[in-house]
Amino acid sequence: MPTGPFVGIDVGGTGIKGAPVNLDTGGLLRERIRVPTPMPATPAAVAGVVASVLEEIPGDGPIGVTLPGVVTGGVVRTAANIDKKWIGVNAVDLFAEATGRPVTVVNDADAAGLAEVRFGAGAGRAGTVIVVTLGTGIGSALFVDGSLVPNTEFGHLHLHHGDAEDWAAELVREREGLSWEQYAHRIEQYFRLVQRLFWPNLIIVGGGASRKAEKFLPLVKVDTEVVAAALQNDAGIVGAAMLAAGHHAKAGATQRGQGVS
Structure with missing residues (x-):
């Protein structure tokens, strides 16, 4: 079974930030790690940076990753502020392969909004x-x-x-x-x-x-x-971890309903 806290990774136009999150309070469990966004921010390059950020966070639990674009069914549909090569990429598969962890991918502002509505303003x-x-x-x-x-x-x-x-x-x-x-x-x-x-x-x-x-x-x-x-620029990290936790719980419930342990 995966161990460790849920981790949020926020991919922005200039920086990629990550930290484990306390889902009871919405606070970060350690100081966030920030690495400059690679230029060009191609899928392979960003996935490599996300993997390097996770190497500094103990555990192998589920992660949530934000992207600055529309994401439906794990697939990136738009790329206004990131490399156009992202369009059509299954980001869930990409990050799961790069990190070896269960992954949830979400629009960056949606993640920030979820955190603010749950814990913030x-x-x-x-x-x-x-x-x-x-x-x-x-x-x-x-x-x-x-x-x-x-x-x-x-x-x-x-x-x-x-x-x-x-x-x-x-x-x-x-x-x-x-x-x-x-x-x-x-x-x-x-x-x-x-x-x-x-x-x-x-x-x-x-x-x-x-x-x-x-x-x-x-x-x-x-x-x-x-x-x-209220959460300022940490909101994306917190929201991504929230979504990862929610998807992990749903997956567990589905497995239990199917008699899988």
């Missing part, structure tokens, strides 16, 4: 909750009364003649040298668009920009409550 909140991750791109997770609607891509909503993330992602702020006031103005326009389309009760801001939320969120004025993510 969205805990106990009813109605429509949207988690927006501001980083290399803009990720999104949509919840209705605590239930996830998977694989939303609100970073690709049309805004200012293109995808919203090409105008309002954290990477754009850094690349264009925007002041916090200028960046807040862009985020405000993006959130107004999200509000008009979905009328959320709460917007939670996560991703790398959430570490500096106090610099721009107070300047954002919309008619929806907007808060910073």
Whole structure:
């Protein structure tokens, strides 16, 4: 039987982060390991880095891995902020072969959202909750009364003649040298668009920009409550481990139902 805690691995545009997770509290059981995302971020290269991260975490238990793209049935369908060679790849098989562990693969923003709704700023909140991750791109997770609607891509909503993330992602702020006031103005326009389309009760801001939320969120004025993510940039790790645990439990229940021990 696999041993050790459930581990979350968060694959981002600039870094791959991993840690074992306490699923009772949502906290990390050790300081996270971070390795730069390989360039180009091909499937083989990323799988190799994920395997190297796991070598530093004892145990052989199930892992959850996030990817910045739509994932259905373990297969990657889009690759806006990662190498295009990912499209059509069965990521579950890829990572399982590279690591020798049971693997669950999920969209990165969905994983972050699950962690925030369970342990963070969205805990106990009813109605429509949207988690927006501001980083290399803009990720999104949509919840209705605590239930996830998977694989939303609100970073690709049309805004200012293109995808919203090409105008309002954290990477754009850094690349264009925007002041916090200028960046807040862009985020405000993006959130107004999200509000008009979905009328959320709460917007939670996560991703790398959430570490500096106090610099721009107070300047954002919309008619929806907007808060910073409580788990900040660890949310993807926690959510990935949560999903790995859930899938492991379901697999165990199926085996018991079939009389397999």
